[in-house]
Amino acid sequence: MLSSIVRRYAQGLLNRVAASLGRMGLTPNALTLIGFLAMCAIALVLAKGYFALGGLLIIAAGIFDALDGSLARLTNQVSKFGAFFDSTTDRFAEGALFLGLLYWFLENGMTFVAYLIYLSLLGSLMVSYARARAEGIGVECKEGLLTRFERITLLVAGLVLSAWFGDLPILAVLVILAIFTNITAIQRVWLVYRAAK
Numbered sequence: 001m002l003s004s005i006v007r008r009y010a011q012g013l014l015n016r017v018a019a020s021l022g023r024m025g026l027t028p029n030a031l032t033l034i035g036f037l038a039m040c041a042i043a044l045v046l047a048k049g050y051f052a053l054g055g056l057l058i059i060a061a062g063i064f065d066a067l068d069g070s071l072a073r074l075t076n077q078v079s080k081f082g083a084f085f086d087s088t089t090d091r092f093a094e095g096a097l098f099l100g101l102l103y104w105f106l107e108n109g110m111t112f113v114a115y116l117i118y119l120s121l122l123g124s125l126m127v128s129y130a131r132a133r134a135e136g137i138g139v140e141c142k143e144g145l146l147t148r149f150e151r152i153t154l155l156v157a158g159l160v161l162s163a164w165f166g167d168l169p170i171l172a173v174l175v176i177l178a179i180f181t182n183i184t185a186i187q188r189v190w191l192v193y194r195a196a197k
Contacts, residue, residue, distance in 0.1 A: 028072035032086050035064030039093035046100030046159075049108075051170060055159030058097070062152060065090065087128070090148060094124055097155065101170070110167075116174040123181025124151060130188035139195045144184040151177060 038061035046054040068086060072078045098121045105113040127144060134141035146154075158173030 026071070028068040028075075028077050028082050029085055031064050031068040031071060032082070032089055035061055035068070036089040036093050038064065040096045043096040043100035046097060047103040049104050051159040052161075052163035054100070055156045055162075058152065058156050058159070087132070091125065091128060094148070094151070095121060101174075113171065113174065116171070116178045119178035120174055120181055123177065123183075123185055124148075126185035127181055127188065130185050130192070134188065134192045134195075137192075137196065139192050141188050141192055141195075143191055144187050146177070146180050146184045151181065 039058070042054050042057045042061060045057060065086075068082075072082055098117050102114060102117045105111075105117075123146075127146065128148070131141045154173050154176060158170040161169035
């Protein structure tokens with residue numbers, strides 16, 4: 001997965017930043033909460049139609065998503081609740097971003113985009129649910145075309161490119177997400193089926 005490659009090359013830097021934040025007294029769960037609240041604020045930026053700015057802010061806020069795990073490992077604060085809290089807020093954050101987009105497109109009369117956003121959000125949730133449910137029956141399931149990292153990367157690309165090409169890039173990304181998130185969920189069902197046979 002693309003996320004594994006990026007994390008492998010960036011882990012050293014993440015560890016140094018996480019260590020500094022730890023010395024400031026921040027906890028992994030605090031970083032998770034800060035990242036989540038930042039995503040909610042970015043959703044408001046998207047709702048106002050500032051897509052390119054929102055895309056850049058998502059990159060900045062996404063750093064907290066990577067730092068909380070690094071800080072937990074460095075300070076021996078890895079916990080089951082921390083992992084659960086991180087995963088849960090990730091789902092809410094993704095939903096908040098889609099809600100911001102939904103608001104803007106509906107306010108501007110582009111009601112058909114609601115279907116794309118619904119399918120994108122449904123697929124995103126099912127990708128995550130498939131992994132969680134697989135792990136619940138003892139099967140590791142991290143593979144797939146569009147994991148969360150790839151979904152956010154595509155979304156950011158569409159938002160930033162809107163500065164030059166208007167709504168077209170984000171609409172194209174929503175079409176891709178609407179199709180391939182659901183394909184990824186089905187892919188994971190197939191992978192779990194094979195692993196559980």
